[in-house]
Amino acid sequence: MSQNNEPGRLIWLTGLSGAGKSTIARALSERLQATGVKVEILDGDEIREVISPELGFSKEDRNMQVERIGYIASLLTRNGVDVIVSAISPYRSSRDRAIARSSRSFEILVSAPLEVLIDRDTKGLYGKAIRGEITGLTGYDDPYEEPIGSHLKVDSHRLRLEDALSLIEEYLNFEVSNV
Amino acid sequence: MSQNNEPGRLIWLTGLSGAGKSTIARALSERLQATGVKVEILDGDEIREVISPELGFSKEDRNMQVERIGYIASLLTRNGVDVIVSAISPYRSSRDRAIARSSRSFEILVSAPLEVLIDRDTKGLYGKAIRGEITGLTGYDDPYEEPIGSHLKVDSHRLRLEDALSLIEEYLNFEVSNV
Numbered sequence: 370m371s372q373n374n375e376p377g378r379l380i381w382l383t384g385l386s387g388a389g390k391s392t393i394a395r396a397l398s399e400r401l402q403a404t405g406v407k408v409e410i411l412d413g414d415e416i417r418e419v420i421s422p423e424l425g426f427s428k429e430d431r432n433m434q435v436e437r438i439g440y441i442a443s444l445l446t447r448n449g450v451d452v453i454v455s456a457i458s459p460y461r462s463s464r465d466r467a468i469a470r471s472s473r474s475f476e477i478l479v480s481a482p483l484e485v486l487i488d489r490d491t492k493g494l495y496g497k498a499i500r501g502e503i504t505g506l507t508g509y510d511d512p513y514e515e516p517i518g519s520h521l522k523v524d525s526h527r528l529r530l531e532d533a534l535s536l537i538e539e540y541l542n543f544e545v546s547n548v
Numbered sequence: 549m550s551q552n553n554e555p556g557r558l559i560w561l562t563g564l565s566g567a568g569k570s571t572i573a574r575a576l577s578e579r580l581q582a583t584g585v586k587v588e589i590l591d592g593d594e595i596r597e598v599i600s601p602e603l604g605f606s607k608e609d610r611n612m613q614v615e616r617i618g619y620i621a622s623l624l625t626r627n628g629v630d631v632i633v634s635a636i637s638p639y640r641s642s643r644d645r646a647i648a649r650s651s652r653s654f655e656i657l658v659s660a661p662l663e664v665l666i667d668r669d670t671k672g673l674y675g676k677a678i679r680g681e682i683t684g685l686t687g688y689d690d691p692y693e694e695p696i697g698s699h700l701k702v703d704s705h706r707l708r709l710e711d712a713l714s715l716i717e718e719y720l721n722f723e724v725s726n727v
Binding site for chain 1: 598599
C-alpha cells in the first residue's frame, strides 16, 4: 500500500560524452536510495540498446531518443519514483519538452572543457573522432545546446564527486522545503 | 518514504483489436487503485503515438513495440507500480520475453470470435479491412498467436465486464496468497 502520493523527482543530467553524467547518476542514486526513496536511473546508452536500436545520431533521431526517455521518466515520476536521467540530450527544445513532462524536474548540466574530455576519453570516442573514424560526436563535430536556466551546473573537472553530490542534494532539499 | 519493496504486478492483456482490452484495463485500474496501490496502464496505441511513431505493423515492428512496452513495464513494476498492459502483442515469443521482464506477471487473453469483433468494429478497422482499405489487421489478414498457458482467458462476448474484473481480481489475489 502506498502511503504517499507525491510525485517523484526528475533529475536530468545533460552534457557531453565523458563529462561524468553516469558516474554522478550512479552515486546520486545510491545516496537517494539510502534515504528510503525509490530511484531509477535512465541511462541513454541502455535505452538506446533496449528500445531504440533503430535510432542513429541525426538530430531527428537524437530528439526521438530524448522524447522516449522523457516519456518513460514521466511514467515513473508520476508513480512516486525518483528518476535520474543520464543522457547527452544535445538539443534544447526536445530536452525542455522531455523534462517538462515531469512535474518536479531538475536540469543539471554536467560539464568539462572539451580538452579535458579528449584527455579523459573514457569510451575512446574522442580519439576515434580525431582520427576520423567516426563523425557526429556531440561537442566535437555535432551540436550541443547548453541549457538556458538549468538548475545547476556541475563542472566535473573542478568539483570532486562528493562535492558535486552534496551540491545536488542540497539543491533537491531546497526544492522540497520550498514547494 | 517507501514502506514496501515488493515489486508491482504486470497484468498483460493480449488479444485482437476490439476484444475489450482497453475497457478491461481502465476498469481494472480503477478497482486496483481503490485498494491503495499505484497502477499505470500502458496502452499499445498510446505508446505507439508517443515513442514509436516510426513503427509500422510488420512482424519486426510489432515485436519491437512489444519489446518497448515490456521494458517500460519492468521499470515500473520493479519500483512497486502495478502495470496493466493493453496491447494486441500478436507474436508469442516477443510477448513471452516482454512479460518475463517483470517478476510478478499475469498473461490474460481477452478474446471474442472474429464475427463478434467485426460486428462491434469499435474503431472501424474491420470494416476497412473487409473493404480492402487496409491490410495487416491482426486476426483478419495478419497472424495472432494465442498464448500457450496464459493465466486467464476472458471471453468478452460471454462475460459481463463486472464478472471479468472479479475473475481477474480473484486470480491476482490467488497469486498473492500463494507466493
